[in-house]
Amino acid sequence: MASKSLIEQAKQACAYAAVDNELKSDAKVVGIGSGTTVVYVVERISQRTDLKDTIYIPTGFQSKQLILQYGLRVGNIDEISSIDITFDGADEIEPSLNCIKGGGACLFQEKLIASMSKRFILVADDRKDSEILGSRWKQGVPIEVSPYAYLKVINDLIALGCQNPLLRMGAPAKAGPAVTDNGFFIIDADFGIIKDVVKLEAQIKALVGVLDVGLFPGMAEKAYLGMSDGTTKTLLRAI
Structure with missing residues (x-):
C-alpha cells in the first residue's frame, strides 16, 4: 500500500x-464538521x-456518513441544547x-453547530494558514442563498x-447549480483582502435572501495546523 502524501500526513498529525x-x-x-482533515x-x-x-x-450528510462509517453514535440537532466541543x-x-469556511458547500449547518458549541476547534493543513483572509483563499467567500433570491x-x-460574484455550479458531477443540504445555492464572492471580517459578515448576512455567510469571526478557540515537516502548529485566539 502506498504511503500517505506529506499533506495527508500533516492532516492526520494535526487531527490526532x-x-x-x-x-x-x-x-x-x-x-x-466536514472536510478531509x-x-x-x-x-x-x-x-x-x-x-x-x-x-x-454532524454538520451535514458527509459528516453523518463519516460518523456512521466509524461506528459512532449519531445524534440529532433538535434533541440537544448545547455541544461540548466541535471539530x-x-x-x-x-x-x-477568524476563518473562511464553506468551500465544500457545508456552511449554515457548520455555523449553527459552531454557535452551539462550548468549544470550537479548527483542524487543517498549513496551506490554509494565512496572515489575512482573502490572501490565500482566492475562490471567494461562500454565501448560502435562497434559489429564489x-x-x-x-x-x-x-x-x-x-x-465578480459567481453562482457555484455542480459540474462535472451535476448539471446546474450546486445545491446544499438545505436546498439552497452557493454564491462565491471574491472581495479580495478582507480587512474587517466582522463588518463584511454583518453586511452580507443582512442581505434578504442570504441564509448565512462563510465568514466565521471570533468563533474558534484554537486551531491545529499540520505542517509539511510533520509537526503540528497550534494557534490560540486572543481573548
Whole structure:
C-alpha cells in the first residue's frame, strides 16, 4: 500500500493532536464538521475506548456518513441544547482565528453547530494558514442563498464591492447549480483582502435572501495546523 502524501500526513498529525489534547472523556456531545482533515478526527475518536456514551452531531450528510462509517453514535440537532466541543476544518485561517469556511458547500449547518458549541476547534493543513483572509483563499467567500433570491443577492454583492460574484455550479458531477443540504445555492464572492471580517459578515448576512455567510469571526478557540515537516502548529485566539 502506498504511503500517505506529506499533506495527508500533516492532516492526520494535526487531527490526532487535536483529539488527543482537546477531547476529554467526559464529553457528552461532540460536533463533527466536514472536510478531509476531519476524516482523521473521526478516525482518532474511533480509536478511543473512553467515549462509548458520547453522541456526535454532524454538520451535514458527509459528516453523518463519516460518523456512521466509524461506528459512532449519531445524534440529532433538535434533541440537544448545547455541544461540548466541535471539530471542523477551514478553507483559510488567519492568526486571530477568524476563518473562511464553506468551500465544500457545508456552511449554515457548520455555523449553527459552531454557535452551539462550548468549544470550537479548527483542524487543517498549513496551506490554509494565512496572515489575512482573502490572501490565500482566492475562490471567494461562500454565501448560502435562497434559489429564489440568488440573482438579487448577486447584484447586492456587487453593490458591496464584490467584483465578480459567481453562482457555484455542480459540474462535472451535476448539471446546474450546486445545491446544499438545505436546498439552497452557493454564491462565491471574491472581495479580495478582507480587512474587517466582522463588518463584511454583518453586511452580507443582512442581505434578504442570504441564509448565512462563510465568514466565521471570533468563533474558534484554537486551531491545529499540520505542517509539511510533520509537526503540528497550534494557534490560540486572543481573548
